[in-house]
Amino acid sequence: MCPAGTSASLSRSSRWCPTAEQVMLLEEMYKGGLRNPSAGQIHQITAHLSNFGKVQGKNVFYWFQNHKARDKQRLKKKLPLKPQHQQIFFHATSSFSPQRPVSCISFAGPLIFTPQVYIYI
Amino acid sequence: MCPAGTSASLSRSSRWCPTAEQVMLLEEMYKGGLRNPSAGQIHQITAHLSNFGKVQGKNVFYWFQNHKARDKQRLKKKLPLKPQHQQIFFHATSSFSPQRPVSCISFAGPLIFTPQVYIYI
DNA sequence: TGTGTATGAATGAAGG
DNA sequence: CCTTCATTCATACACA
Numbered sequence: 442m443c444p445a446g447t448s449a450s451l452s453r454s455s456r457w458c459p460t461a462e463q464v465m466l467l468e469e470m471y472k473g474g475l476r477n478p479s480a481g482q483i484h485q486i487t488a489h490l491s492n493f494g495k496v497q498g499k500n501v502f503y504w505f506q507n508h509k510a511r512d513k514q515r516l517k518k519k520l521p522l523k524p525q526h527q528q529i530f531f532h533a534t535s536s537f538s539p540q541r542p543v544s545c546i547s548f549a550g551p552l553i554f555t556p557q558v559y560i561y562i
Numbered sequence: 563m564c565p566a567g568t569s570a571s572l573s574r575s576s577r578w579c580p581t582a583e584q585v586m587l588l589e590e591m592y593k594g595g596l597r598n599p600s601a602g603q604i605h606q607i608t609a610h611l612s613n614f615g616k617v618q619g620k621n622v623f624y625w626f627q628n629h630k631a632r633d634k635q636r637l638k639k640k641l642p643l644k645p646q647h648q649q650i651f652f653h654a655t656s657s658f659s660p661q662r663p664v665s666c667i668s669f670a671g672p673l674i675f676t677p678q679v680y681i682y683i
Numbered sequence: 684t685g686t687g688t689a690t691g692a693a694t695g696a697a698g699g
Numbered sequence: 700c701c702t703t704c705a706t707t708c709a710t711a712c713a714c715a
């Protein structure tokens with residue numbers, strides 16, 4: 442969490458603890474609509490945030506990822522509307538027999554192995 | 563990752579949680595140069611990994627896809643001055659951490675993968 | 684010192 | 700392949 446007061450940088454911690462200024466700037470950008478910054482944007486942002494404390498590109502990347510996800514999560518929790526998100530998972534449930542498995546993946550070409558063509562039986 | 567001592571198996575999670583042994587084997591193959599396993603290879607690998615826990619072909623497929631992509635990102639040191647579509651970076655410490663004591667390589671199967679992926683007994 | 688919470692980090696799974 | 704989403708693990712900190 443690294444809340445105010447004790448600003449990050451000096452912590453010998455293994456993980457990034459953004460300073461108040463950094464968080465402020467990030468939130469500013471977030472409010473501005475930024476959600477999935479490109480690599481270039483991340484680079485720029487990182488450079489800018491560096492003026493306020495140690496920070497790496499990955500920190501910025503994760504910050505946006507997490508902030509967006511949790512923003513959504515909070516909203517979801519607040520409005521528990523009907524479960525409209527039916528997940529239609531059909532488990533392959535395989536007992537994954539070891540040796541002579543039934544034809545699982547029924548195409549054999551040396552072609553691309555894309556998930557879309559998986560055939561679960 | 564699914565550390566917490568309790569490896570995968572009993573998790574009621576819907577997603578695959580590779581065991582330490584499985585990860586180790588996958589890492590080994592990756593280090594051996596395997597990047598885009600063919601459907602056949604995936605099938606073999608899956609069969610082999612099944613000796614160490616539940617796993618499906620798509621898990622293996624995704625593992626290689628993700629590992630390759632993130633490995634690449636990890637290695638990125640710098641970004642071009644121009645915001646092209648460069649990659650996002652992650653930290654550089656990759657070394658796979660054994661989440662458990664690991665008593666691997668004990669499988670005695672005479673199985674072979676690809677020439678690059680030699681797994682001696 | 685234990686417990687809950689906020690959040691950094693990681694990665695499986697898709698989507699495009 | 701690259702990008703994004705979802706879920707989880709890990710950790711710092713507030714509070715008791």
